[in-house]
Amino acid sequence: MGQTALLALVSEAEPLVGHWRHRFDSSASAGVPAHVTVLFPFLDIDRVTAAVVDELATLIGARSPFAVRFEECRRFPDVLYLAPAPDQPFRALTEEMAERWPEAPPYEGQFTEVVPHLTVAHGRPPEVFDEVEADLTGRLPLTATISSVSLLVSDGSRWRQHREFPLLG
Template sequence: MSDGAYRAGETALLAVVEEAEPLVGPWRRRFDAAAAAGVPAHVTVLVPFLDLDRLDAATVDDLSALIGEHGPFTVRFDRCGRFPDALYLAPTPDRPFRELTEAVAARWPEAPPYGGRFADIVPHLTVAHRRQEHVYDEVEAVLTTGLPLAATVTSITLFVSDGDRWHGRAEFPLDR
Protein backbone atom coordinates (compact mmCIF):
# COMPACT_ATOMS: atom_id res chain seq x y z
CA MET A 1 0.00 0.00 0.00
CA SER A 2 1.25 3.47 -0.65
CA ASP A 3 1.32 6.49 1.59
CA GLY A 4 -0.66 9.54 0.68
CA ALA A 5 -4.21 10.44 -0.14
CA TYR A 6 -6.60 7.57 -0.58
CA ARG A 7 -9.58 7.71 -2.85
CA ALA A 8 -13.01 6.81 -1.49
CA GLY A 9 -14.08 3.52 -3.05
CA GLU A 10 -10.54 2.37 -3.78
CA THR A 11 -10.01 -1.28 -2.85
CA ALA A 12 -7.07 -3.55 -2.05
CA LEU A 13 -6.60 -7.30 -1.59
CA LEU A 14 -4.26 -7.97 1.34
CA ALA A 15 -2.86 -10.99 3.12
CA VAL A 16 -3.06 -9.78 6.72
CA VAL A 17 -0.13 -11.03 8.81
CA GLU A 18 -1.36 -10.79 12.40
CA GLU A 19 1.72 -12.62 13.68
CA ALA A 20 3.90 -9.70 12.57
CA GLU A 21 1.95 -7.00 14.37
CA PRO A 22 3.79 -7.23 17.74
CA LEU A 23 7.15 -6.81 15.99
CA VAL A 24 6.31 -4.29 13.27
CA GLY A 25 3.22 -2.50 14.60
CA PRO A 26 5.00 0.18 16.64
CA TRP A 27 7.35 0.96 13.75
CA ARG A 28 4.56 0.98 11.17
CA ARG A 29 2.49 3.39 13.26
CA ARG A 30 5.46 5.77 13.34
CA PHE A 31 6.82 5.35 9.84
CA ASP A 32 4.08 4.02 7.50
CA ALA A 33 1.04 6.21 6.84
CA ALA A 34 -0.96 3.15 5.75
CA ALA A 35 -0.91 1.90 9.35
CA ALA A 36 -2.32 5.20 10.58
CA ALA A 37 -5.05 4.83 7.95
CA GLY A 38 -6.18 1.52 9.44
CA VAL A 39 -4.17 -0.97 7.38
CA PRO A 40 -2.77 -3.83 9.48
CA ALA A 41 0.56 -5.57 8.85
CA HIS A 42 0.14 -7.30 5.50
CA VAL A 43 1.57 -8.48 2.22
CA THR A 44 -0.27 -6.91 -0.70
CA VAL A 45 -1.90 -9.25 -3.20
CA LEU A 46 -3.33 -6.50 -5.41
CA VAL A 47 -3.66 -2.74 -5.07
CA PRO A 48 -5.49 -0.97 -6.46
CA PHE A 49 -8.14 -3.60 -7.14
CA LEU A 50 -11.52 -2.77 -8.69
CA ASP A 51 -13.35 0.29 -7.43
CA LEU A 52 -16.05 -0.51 -4.91
CA ASP A 53 -18.85 0.35 -7.36
CA ARG A 54 -17.60 -2.50 -9.60
CA LEU A 55 -17.82 -5.12 -6.85
CA ASP A 56 -21.26 -6.59 -7.45
CA ALA A 57 -22.32 -10.00 -6.08
CA ALA A 58 -21.12 -11.85 -9.19
CA THR A 59 -17.66 -10.24 -9.01
CA VAL A 60 -17.36 -11.02 -5.31
CA ASP A 61 -18.38 -14.63 -6.02
CA ASP A 62 -15.76 -14.86 -8.80
CA LEU A 63 -13.12 -13.42 -6.48
CA SER A 64 -14.06 -15.83 -3.71
CA ALA A 65 -13.83 -18.81 -6.08
CA LEU A 66 -10.51 -17.67 -7.53
CA ILE A 67 -8.89 -17.12 -4.14
CA GLY A 68 -10.42 -20.37 -2.87
CA GLU A 69 -8.49 -22.27 -5.55
CA HIS A 70 -5.32 -21.51 -3.57
CA GLY A 71 -4.42 -23.26 -0.35
CA PRO A 72 -3.24 -21.83 2.97
CA PHE A 73 0.52 -21.52 3.35
CA THR A 74 3.17 -20.76 5.93
CA VAL A 75 5.84 -18.16 5.37
CA ARG A 76 8.90 -16.98 7.26
CA PHE A 77 10.15 -13.47 7.50
CA ASP A 78 13.84 -13.83 8.25
CA ARG A 79 15.33 -10.73 6.68
CA CYS A 80 14.65 -7.12 5.86
CA GLY A 81 14.78 -5.70 2.37
CA ARG A 82 14.69 -2.21 0.93
CA PHE A 83 13.24 -0.36 -1.98
CA PRO A 84 14.46 3.18 -2.61
CA ASP A 85 11.48 4.48 -0.59
CA ALA A 86 10.69 1.62 1.83
CA LEU A 87 11.98 -0.83 4.42
CA TYR A 88 10.18 -4.16 4.46
CA LEU A 89 10.21 -7.73 5.71
CA ALA A 90 10.73 -10.26 2.92
CA PRO A 91 8.56 -13.41 2.99
CA THR A 92 10.01 -16.83 2.20
CA PRO A 93 8.66 -18.42 0.14
CA ASP A 94 7.20 -15.51 -1.80
CA ARG A 95 5.79 -17.68 -4.60
CA PRO A 96 2.32 -18.16 -3.02
CA PHE A 97 1.86 -14.37 -2.91
CA ARG A 98 3.05 -14.05 -6.51
CA GLU A 99 0.65 -16.77 -7.62
CA LEU A 100 -2.29 -15.03 -5.95
CA THR A 101 -1.34 -11.69 -7.50
CA GLU A 102 -0.89 -13.24 -10.94
CA ALA A 103 -4.22 -15.09 -10.74
CA VAL A 104 -6.22 -12.01 -9.71
CA ALA A 105 -4.47 -9.76 -12.24
CA ALA A 106 -5.05 -12.33 -15.02
CA ARG A 107 -8.77 -12.47 -14.19
CA TRP A 108 -9.08 -8.66 -13.95
CA PRO A 109 -6.39 -7.28 -16.29
CA GLU A 110 -7.86 -3.79 -15.90
CA ALA A 111 -6.45 -3.87 -12.35
CA PRO A 112 -2.69 -4.48 -12.78
CA PRO A 113 -0.62 -4.70 -9.58
CA TYR A 114 0.30 -1.26 -8.24
CA GLY A 115 -1.48 0.29 -11.22
CA GLY A 116 1.17 -1.15 -13.55
CA ARG A 117 3.94 1.04 -12.10
CA PHE A 118 6.42 -1.82 -11.56
CA ALA A 119 7.58 -4.49 -14.01
CA ASP A 120 8.30 -7.06 -11.30
CA ILE A 121 6.12 -7.86 -8.31
CA VAL A 122 8.13 -8.22 -5.09
CA PRO A 123 5.97 -9.53 -2.22
CA HIS A 124 6.83 -7.63 0.95
CA LEU A 125 5.53 -6.42 4.31
CA THR A 126 6.21 -2.68 4.50
CA VAL A 127 7.46 -1.41 7.85
CA ALA A 128 8.64 2.12 7.00
CA HIS A 129 7.90 4.20 3.93
CA ARG A 130 9.24 7.47 2.55
CA ARG A 131 11.78 8.01 5.33
CA GLN A 132 15.44 8.90 5.49
CA GLU A 133 18.06 6.17 5.22
CA HIS A 134 19.11 6.50 8.87
CA VAL A 135 15.53 5.71 9.94
CA TYR A 136 15.61 2.51 7.88
CA ASP A 137 18.98 1.62 9.46
CA GLU A 138 17.62 2.11 12.99
CA VAL A 139 14.41 0.20 12.40
CA GLU A 140 16.17 -2.66 10.60
CA ALA A 141 18.66 -3.08 13.45
CA VAL A 142 15.81 -3.57 15.93
CA LEU A 143 13.65 -5.72 13.62
CA THR A 144 16.49 -8.12 12.92
CA THR A 145 16.65 -9.07 16.61
CA GLY A 146 13.01 -10.23 16.41
CA LEU A 147 13.46 -12.39 13.31
CA PRO A 148 12.74 -14.99 12.12
CA LEU A 149 8.98 -14.66 12.29
CA ALA A 150 6.62 -17.34 10.99
CA ALA A 151 3.06 -16.75 9.82
CA THR A 152 0.30 -18.81 8.29
CA VAL A 153 -1.82 -17.19 5.59
CA THR A 154 -5.33 -18.66 5.52
CA SER A 155 -7.30 -15.91 3.80
CA ILE A 156 -7.13 -12.73 1.73
CA THR A 157 -9.03 -9.66 2.92
CA LEU A 158 -10.70 -7.05 0.74
CA PHE A 159 -10.07 -3.59 2.15
CA VAL A 160 -12.00 -0.49 1.07
CA SER A 161 -10.96 3.14 1.52
CA ASP A 162 -13.45 5.77 2.64
CA GLY A 163 -11.00 8.46 1.53
CA ASP A 164 -9.25 8.70 4.92
CA ARG A 165 -9.17 5.19 6.38
CA TRP A 166 -9.18 1.61 5.14
CA HIS A 167 -11.73 -0.92 6.39
CA GLY A 168 -11.82 -4.69 5.99
CA ARG A 169 -14.93 -5.43 3.92
CA ALA A 170 -14.76 -9.17 3.13
CA GLU A 171 -12.49 -12.10 3.86
CA PHE A 172 -11.85 -14.84 1.31
CA PRO A 173 -10.53 -18.16 2.64
CA LEU A 174 -7.72 -20.02 0.92
CA ASP A 175 -9.61 -23.33 0.66
CA ARG A 176 -7.77 -25.64 -1.70
Protein backbone atom coordinates in the same frame (compact mmCIF):
# COMPACT_ATOMS: atom_id res chain seq x y z
CA MET B 1 -12.84 7.11 -1.69
CA GLY B 2 -14.08 3.72 -2.83
CA GLN B 3 -10.61 2.42 -3.64
CA THR B 4 -10.05 -1.25 -2.75
CA ALA B 5 -7.14 -3.59 -2.12
CA LEU B 6 -6.70 -7.35 -1.89
CA LEU B 7 -4.33 -8.06 1.00
CA ALA B 8 -2.98 -11.12 2.79
CA LEU B 9 -3.14 -9.90 6.39
CA VAL B 10 -0.28 -11.03 8.63
CA SER B 11 -1.61 -10.60 12.16
CA GLU B 12 1.40 -12.46 13.58
CA ALA B 13 3.59 -9.53 12.45
CA GLU B 14 1.73 -6.83 14.38
CA PRO B 15 3.61 -7.30 17.70
CA LEU B 16 6.91 -7.08 15.82
CA VAL B 17 6.24 -4.27 13.33
CA GLY B 18 3.11 -2.48 14.56
CA HIS B 19 4.99 0.20 16.49
CA TRP B 20 7.28 0.98 13.56
CA ARG B 21 4.48 0.89 10.99
CA HIS B 22 2.38 3.38 12.96
CA ARG B 23 5.36 5.73 13.10
CA PHE B 24 6.71 5.31 9.60
CA ASP B 25 4.03 3.88 7.27
CA SER B 26 1.01 6.08 6.68
CA SER B 27 -1.14 3.12 5.63
CA ALA B 28 -0.99 1.80 9.22
CA SER B 29 -2.42 5.00 10.68
CA ALA B 30 -5.14 4.82 8.00
CA GLY B 31 -6.25 1.44 9.37
CA VAL B 32 -4.34 -1.00 7.16
CA PRO B 33 -2.97 -3.92 9.22
CA ALA B 34 0.39 -5.59 8.56
CA HIS B 35 0.04 -7.37 5.23
CA VAL B 36 1.49 -8.57 1.97
CA THR B 37 -0.32 -6.98 -0.96
CA VAL B 38 -2.02 -9.32 -3.40
CA LEU B 39 -3.48 -6.62 -5.67
CA PHE B 40 -3.59 -2.86 -5.24
CA PRO B 41 -5.48 -1.04 -6.42
CA PHE B 42 -8.27 -3.48 -7.10
CA LEU B 43 -11.65 -2.46 -8.54
CA ASP B 44 -13.46 0.57 -7.14
CA ILE B 45 -16.00 -0.62 -4.59
CA ASP B 46 -18.94 0.25 -6.86
CA ARG B 47 -17.59 -2.35 -9.32
CA VAL B 48 -17.31 -5.07 -6.67
CA THR B 49 -20.61 -6.79 -7.45
CA ALA B 50 -21.95 -10.06 -6.08
CA ALA B 51 -20.51 -11.77 -9.17
CA VAL B 52 -17.03 -10.33 -8.45
CA VAL B 53 -17.28 -11.43 -4.81
CA ASP B 54 -18.30 -14.93 -5.92
CA GLU B 55 -15.43 -15.11 -8.38
CA LEU B 56 -12.92 -13.92 -5.76
CA ALA B 57 -14.24 -16.55 -3.34
CA THR B 58 -13.83 -19.25 -6.00
CA LEU B 59 -10.35 -18.22 -7.19
CA ILE B 60 -8.91 -17.58 -3.72
CA GLY B 61 -10.74 -20.55 -2.21
CA ALA B 62 -9.10 -22.90 -4.70
CA ARG B 63 -5.71 -22.16 -3.13
CA SER B 64 -4.40 -23.82 0.02
CA PRO B 65 -3.26 -22.00 3.16
CA PHE B 66 0.51 -21.71 3.38
CA ALA B 67 3.22 -21.03 5.91
CA VAL B 68 5.60 -18.14 5.41
CA ARG B 69 8.72 -16.91 7.19
CA PHE B 70 10.02 -13.39 7.35
CA GLU B 71 13.75 -13.82 7.93
CA GLU B 72 15.22 -10.50 6.81
CA CYS B 73 14.65 -6.86 6.07
CA ARG B 74 15.15 -5.56 2.55
CA ARG B 75 14.75 -2.21 0.86
CA PHE B 76 13.34 -0.53 -2.16
CA PRO B 77 14.57 3.03 -2.67
CA ASP B 78 11.89 4.46 -0.37
CA VAL B 79 10.63 1.38 1.52
CA LEU B 80 11.96 -0.86 4.29
CA TYR B 81 10.18 -4.19 4.28
CA LEU B 82 10.19 -7.75 5.54
CA ALA B 83 10.75 -10.27 2.77
CA PRO B 84 8.47 -13.34 2.83
CA ALA B 85 9.87 -16.78 2.11
CA PRO B 86 8.57 -18.40 0.09
CA ASP B 87 7.21 -15.53 -1.95
CA GLN B 88 5.86 -17.68 -4.80
CA PRO B 89 2.38 -18.21 -3.29
CA PHE B 90 1.94 -14.42 -3.11
CA ARG B 91 3.24 -14.00 -6.66
CA ALA B 92 0.83 -16.66 -7.91
CA LEU B 93 -2.14 -14.95 -6.22
CA THR B 94 -1.16 -11.58 -7.67
CA GLU B 95 -0.66 -13.00 -11.15
CA GLU B 96 -4.00 -14.80 -11.09
CA MET B 97 -5.94 -11.74 -9.86
CA ALA B 98 -4.22 -9.42 -12.35
CA GLU B 99 -4.85 -11.86 -15.20
CA ARG B 100 -8.52 -12.14 -14.30
CA TRP B 101 -8.94 -8.36 -13.87
CA PRO B 102 -6.48 -6.82 -16.35
CA GLU B 103 -8.10 -3.42 -15.79
CA ALA B 104 -6.55 -3.52 -12.29
CA PRO B 105 -2.80 -4.09 -12.86
CA PRO B 106 -0.67 -4.32 -9.70
CA TYR B 107 0.39 -0.86 -8.51
CA GLU B 108 -1.25 0.60 -11.62
CA GLY B 109 1.45 -1.03 -13.77
CA GLN B 110 4.27 1.08 -12.29
CA PHE B 111 6.65 -1.85 -11.86
CA THR B 112 7.83 -4.51 -14.30
CA GLU B 113 8.13 -7.02 -11.45
CA VAL B 114 5.92 -7.12 -8.38
CA VAL B 115 7.95 -8.13 -5.33
CA PRO B 116 5.90 -9.49 -2.41
CA HIS B 117 6.74 -7.61 0.78
CA LEU B 118 5.46 -6.49 4.16
CA THR B 119 6.11 -2.74 4.40
CA VAL B 120 7.47 -1.54 7.74
CA ALA B 121 8.56 2.02 6.87
CA HIS B 122 7.96 4.18 3.82
CA GLY B 123 9.30 7.49 2.56
CA ARG B 124 11.87 7.98 5.33
CA PRO B 125 15.58 8.79 5.26
CA PRO B 126 18.10 5.92 5.27
CA GLU B 127 19.04 6.52 8.92
CA VAL B 128 15.45 5.79 9.96
CA PHE B 129 15.51 2.59 7.93
CA ASP B 130 18.82 1.70 9.61
CA GLU B 131 17.29 2.18 13.08
CA VAL B 132 14.21 0.11 12.31
CA GLU B 133 16.21 -2.64 10.61
CA ALA B 134 18.62 -2.86 13.55
CA ASP B 135 15.69 -3.36 15.92
CA LEU B 136 13.92 -5.94 13.75
CA THR B 137 16.93 -8.02 12.70
CA GLY B 138 17.53 -9.39 16.18
CA ARG B 139 13.85 -10.34 16.51
CA LEU B 140 13.50 -12.29 13.27
CA PRO B 141 12.53 -14.78 11.96
CA LEU B 142 8.78 -14.41 12.18
CA THR B 143 6.53 -17.20 10.98
CA ALA B 144 2.92 -16.86 9.90
CA THR B 145 0.19 -18.82 8.20
CA ILE B 146 -1.65 -17.20 5.33
CA SER B 147 -5.16 -18.61 5.38
CA SER B 148 -7.18 -15.86 3.69
CA VAL B 149 -7.12 -12.78 1.49
CA SER B 150 -9.04 -9.70 2.61
CA LEU B 151 -10.77 -7.06 0.52
CA LEU B 152 -10.23 -3.67 2.14
CA VAL B 153 -12.04 -0.50 1.09
CA SER B 154 -11.15 3.14 1.69
CA ASP B 155 -13.66 5.81 2.67
CA GLY B 156 -11.12 8.45 1.65
CA SER B 157 -9.30 8.59 4.97
CA ARG B 158 -9.59 5.16 6.62
CA TRP B 159 -9.38 1.61 5.30
CA ARG B 160 -11.75 -1.08 6.55
CA GLN B 161 -12.04 -4.78 5.91
CA HIS B 162 -15.01 -5.36 3.60
CA ARG B 163 -14.78 -9.12 2.95
CA GLU B 164 -12.49 -12.01 3.79
CA PHE B 165 -11.88 -14.89 1.39
CA PRO B 166 -10.47 -18.06 2.96
CA LEU B 167 -7.89 -20.18 1.21
CA LEU B 168 -9.60 -23.59 1.29
CA GLY B 169 -7.46 -25.58 -1.16
